[in-house]
Amino acid sequence: MSSEQLNLFPLSAQITPAGELTIAGHSLVELADQYRTPLYLYDGQTIRHQLDTLTGLLERHYPSPSMVAYASKAYFSYAFACKLAELGAGADVVSLGEIHLARQAGFPAEVIHLHGNNKSEEELLAALEWGIQAIVVDSLDELALLEELARRAGRRARIWLRITPDLNVSTHPHITTSHRASKFGLHVENGDAENGIRQALASSWFHLTGLHMHLGSQIFDAEPYRQALRRMFAAAEAAGYIPQEISPGGGWGVRYTEHDPDDSAEPWIKAVSQTVVEECQRRGWPLPKLVVEPGRWLAARSGVALYRVGAQKTTPDGIRVVAIDGGLADNPRVALYQASYTARVVQRAADEPSRRMRIVGKFCESGDVLIPEIWLPPVHRGDLLAVPASGAYQLSMSSNYNYAARPAVLWLEPGRVEVMQCCDRPDQPGWWVYRPEEAR
Numbered sequence: 304m305s306s307e308q309l310n311l312f313p314l315s316a317q318i319t320p321a322g323e324l325t326i327a328g329h330s331l332v333e334l335a336d337q338y339r340t341p342l343y344l345y346d347g348q349t350i351r352h353q354l355d356t357l358t359g360l361l362e363r364h365y366p367s368p369s370m371v372a373y374a375s376k377a378y379f380s381y382a383f384a385c386k387l388a389e390l391g392a393g394a395d396v397v398s399l400g401e402i403h404l405a406r407q408a409g410f411p412a413e414v415i416h417l418h419g420n421n422k423s424e425e426e427l428l429a430a431l432e433w434g435i436q437a438i439v440v441d442s443l444d445e446l447a448l449l450e451e452l453a454r455r456a457g458r459r460a461r462i463w464l465r466i467t468p469d470l471n472v473s474t475h476p477h478i479t480t481s482h483r484a485s486k487f488g489l490h491v492e493n494g495d496a497e498n499g500i501r502q503a504l505a506s507s508w509f510h511l512t513g514l515h516m517h518l519g520s521q522i523f524d525a526e527p528y529r530q531a532l533r534r535m536f537a538a539a540e541a542a543g544y545i546p547q548e549i550s551p552g553g554g555w556g557v558r559y560t561e562h563d564p565d566d567s568a569e570p571w572i573k574a575v576s577q578t579v580v581e582e583c584q585r586r587g588w589p590l591p592k593l594v595v596e597p598g599r600w601l602a603a604r605s606g607v608a609l610y611r612v613g614a615q616k617t618t619p620d621g622i623r624v625v626a627i628d629g630g631l632a633d634n635p636r637v638a639l640y641q642a643s644y645t646a647r648v649v650q651r652a653a654d655e656p657s658r659r660m661r662i663v664g665k666f667c668e669s670g671d672v673l674i675p676e677i678w679l680p681p682v683h684r685g686d687l688l689a690v691p692a693s694g695a696y697q698l699s700m701s702s703n704y705n706y707a708a709r710p711a712v713l714w715l716e717p718g719r720v721e722v723m724q725c726c727d728r729p730d731q732p733g734w735w736v737y738r739p740e741e742a743r
């Protein structure tokens with residue numbers, strides 16, 4: 304297999320002369336033996352590269368200050384948050400848990416913004432108390448609640464308004480957020496966006512610093528970003544507001560298989576930068592700070608899921624079914640979005656694919672199919688399968704269905720392995736079992 308065909312894997316992935324897949328020079332066979340499977344690996348080099356690429360693109364295309372804020376819902380843990388904070392990224396958080404994790408990990412308050420269509424009072428108060436860059440208000444209802452909380456706390460709230468441009472984007476219906484029926488944001492078409500801006504400007508308890516939008520996820524077309532930004536600027540102008548900060552959200556797509564389109568972020572960053580510049584120039588407004596908030600684009604490619612092959616069978620209709628020791632619990636994306644994945648046999652990564660098979664998980668659900676059809680070299684019990692592009696929305700959406708242990712998560716650098724999360728094991732102390740008699 305040529306190294307070109309590893310282009311879905313982290314940048315440090317290589318195939319040894321013996322035909323074994325490695326990441327950052329580490330033997331995946333040894334890591335799997337030591338940390339058990341399923342096992343999730345994050346490649347430090349790839350994360351840094353993705354972040355540097357976006358920062359570089361912003362510097363090239365946007366002539367004013369800008370920032371990359373990681374959408375932490377893609378994957379967050381204390382150790383991972385510490386890494387991103389160290390790298391100088393900002394973060395978009397959506398819950399009390401993410402607020403606390405970001406704070407403990409050392410992110411400065413000025414680079415954090417809080418999302419959510421139904422933030423609790425506790426979440427809003429925690430954000431107010433921390434003094435974050437912006438609470439992103441999602442509705443007129445929330446605007447009223449936050450005003451009341453800010454008044455009671457005696458603290459002026461720095462806010463953005465999330466504007467919903469009411470347009471469709473081409474992606475899976477479960478991950479579009481900007482259409483007319485979306486539960487997210489202040490819609491443009493019914494006047495909520497304009498009213499929200501006016502109300503926020505009229506209250507002394509708010510410092511309205513910017514506007515935000517997020518169209519959806521796994522998007523490869525930059526045109527909807529242009530249209531949506533134009534609508535957002537039109538709403539701002541109608542309400543007599545000049546934003547100091549603008550966020551076009553995240554959502555740029557990544558490649559999961561060889562069939563996915565090129566995922567260079569340049570068309571995206573270029574389109575949002577150009578449109579913001581054009582819209583401001585047309586109105587004679589100063590350029591705002593531009594804040595992009597990718598999750599998947601930063602995290603997906605650096606992550607690899609490692610599974611061990613177990614039972615195999617051939618069904619009466621001739622399908623070779625190969626079961627692995629993970630699946631639906633650590634990666635619900637296939638069941639939820641019909642997501643496509645590919646895989647390599649770690650021990651024989653250079654071998655030509657010669658067998659057609661279906662990779663299924665071990666969970667008690669017929670929908671627990673990781674890859675409905677794939678050609679691989681012959682696989683045997685004990686072989687390892689490495690699934691690329693596993694760094695986003697897998698672990699963060701995982702469950703412990705069937706009382707599955709959550710996988711260990713490692714951060715890999717050449718010559719160094721850091722455990723970011725350890726595998727909880729049912730046979731060891733610390734395994735989460737609630738015993739009411741102990742709680743009394």
Ligand code: LLP
Binds near residue numbers: 395553600695700
């Ligand atoms: N900003 C906001 C306000 C968001 O809601 C999201 C994702 C992002 C940024 C980051 O989007 P990204 O760049 O990662 O596409 N679980 C689904 C994806 C849900 C995305 C939710 N919001 C999946 O596995 O495909």
